[in-house]
Amino acid sequence: MSETTPNPSSTTTTASDVPNTSYGGGTEADVNFSNPQGPPVFRFVMTGGPCGGKTTALARVFSFLRERGFEVITCPEAYTLLVSNGMSAHLFSTPGMDTYIQSAVLDTQMTLEDSVQNVLKARGKPSVILCDRGSMDGTVYMGQEKFAKYLLESRKTDIVQVRDNRYDAIFHLVTAADGALNYYSLDNNAVRTETPEQAIEVDRKTQKAWVGHPHLYVIDNSTDFEGKMSRLVDVICKIVGLPSNLKRRSAKFLLQPSSLPLDPAQIFPPDIDYQLFDVEKVYLQRSPSTSSSSGEDDNGNSSDENYGFVRKRNVIDLKDGTSILGTTFQLTTVTMSGGEMIEQKRIISEREYLTAVMSRDTSRHVIEQRRISFLYKLQSFTIHIYKQPVAHIGVLHAQVEAKESSGEQDVELPPFLKVERQLLNSEQDESMYGAYSISRIDK
Numbered sequence: 001m002s003e004t005t006p007n008p009s010s011t012t013t014t015a016s017d018v019p020n021t022s023y024g025g026g027t028e029a030d031v032n033f034s035n036p037q038g039p040p041v042f043r044f045v046m047t048g049g050p051c052g053g054k055t056t057a058l059a060r061v062f063s064f065l066r067e068r069g070f071e072v073i074t075c076p077e078a079y080t081l082l083v084s085n086g087m088s089a090h091l092f093s094t095p096g097m098d099t100y101i102q103s104a105v106l107d108t109q110m111t112l113e114d115s116v117q118n119v120l121k122a123r124g125k126p127s128v129i130l131c132d133r134g135s136m137d138g139t140v141y142m143g144q145e146k147f148a149k150y151l152l153e154s155r156k157t158d159i160v161q162v163r164d165n166r167y168d169a170i171f172h173l174v175t176a177a178d179g180a181l182n183y184y185s186l187d188n189n190a191v192r193t194e195t196p197e198q199a200i201e202v203d204r205k206t207q208k209a210w211v212g213h214p215h216l217y218v219i220d221n222s223t224d225f226e227g228k229m230s231r232l233v234d235v236i237c238k239i240v241g242l243p244s245n246l247k248r249r250s251a252k253f254l255l256q257p258s259s260l261p262l263d264p265a266q267i268f269p270p271d272i273d274y275q276l277f278d279v280e281k282v283y284l285q286r287s288p289s290t291s292s293s294s295g296e297d298d299n300g301n302s303s304d305e306n307y308g309f310v311r312k313r314n315v316i317d318l319k320d321g322t323s324i325l326g327t328t329f330q331l332t333t334v335t336m337s338g339g340e341m342i343e344q345k346r347i348i349s350e351r352e353y354l355t356a357v358m359s360r361d362t363s364r365h366v367i368e369q370r371r372i373s374f375l376y377k378l379q380s381f382t383i384h385i386y387k388q389p390v391a392h393i394g395v396l397h398a399q400v401e402a403k404e405s406s407g408e409q410d411v412e413l414p415p416f417l418k419v420e421r422q423l424l425n426s427e428q429d430e431s432m433y434g435a436y437s438i439s440r441i442d443k
Helices: 029-032 052-067 076-082 087-092 099-125 137-144 144-155 159-165 194-211 226-242 350-357 429-434
Strands: 043-049 070-075 127-132 169-173 216-219 250-255 274-284 308-314 323-335 342-348 368-377 379-388 394-399 419-422
Touching: 029 099, 029 323, 043 099, 043 194, 043 226, 052 169, 052 226, 070 099, 070 429, 076 099, 076 250, 087 099, 099 127, 099 137, 099 144, 099 226, 137 144, 137 368, 144 159, 144 419, 159 308, 159 323, 169 226, 194 368, 216 226, 216 368, 216 379, 226 394, 308 350, 342 350
Parallel strands: 043 127, 043 169, 070 127, 169 216
Antiparallel strands: 250 394, 250 419, 274 308, 274 368, 308 323, 323 342, 368 379, 379 394
């Protein structure tokens, strides 16, 4: 695959809650802003504990993407922006000020992000917004209940939309205090004062805040710092459609049918936070331009053709395991280019989802799954448990990076799950456990 910018229809464009502020003057910018099929505007969050490498990462990714034709704007960390302009710590001495300050931080951050989104959309070029922290980081200091109340009252939205639908990917850079203690320092940020122990605590809370986002990447300190930055850039390349050294983003493991975590509360240790989702995946009729070659689905499953599907993702209330807290929708197309599989994703509205379902491929079943997302030992996992058209099949997906030399993947499996074996990227395993193959009615 050559080094080009993404196809204009390649992936997620804007978050659904960005206000439409087209000025209607008929200029090129107005036309660009009003074009729903315009070039992608990716929104990435760089987050993590203190001294995780965010500042360097933002500068490195900014230059890397600019050199490859993307428009890039960085949104600064709102808390640091306010503190550096006079919002000093003594304000917290007034009881109850924490809620008002965190609300101000969130207002500043979300307004800035939305404004930059509008600017880049009007520009009409493939673009990236690099957010120095994201909206969910506020829950580390405000708490989930206060945060949810703020979103409902001030923003008329909810945690599901802000966490899952607002950003294309979350990159959590683990604090140097966890795995690279000799390099832990706060010299480059005057508003941070955490000890190594406090830094690790903040880091873990920040990870927890984003559990459930479909594209959460934890970049740890298992390599030196240059290796850490290279891993980050490689993942971003995969998302925006640039060449990458990553061979695969997911390792898959078959779970024992007799011990599937149908009720995670009975299996997961109390210190492992998780999120539940019910997923409906509908494969679409293929157009002539995508009816040949070979490809893989969103989970890395090989197939004998290019294809597309829409996905409905319901967030399930952990209290009862059935109530729906919110829903997001996504369109994915899978194509092959120069022997490389390219996934193109776009967040869509419910109306777009229902319209697409009318063009479903009737030779395939609708796939229904219960999914469980969680973090373990700085690794991001998702369990896919099939409900329809088959049952009693569970596959554990681990977000990992392949070694450049061997292509092998290092995964420390959670001991509370019973794994039967690792699934191979083979025709046999795909036929038995891949969603695309399972969906075939004549299978």
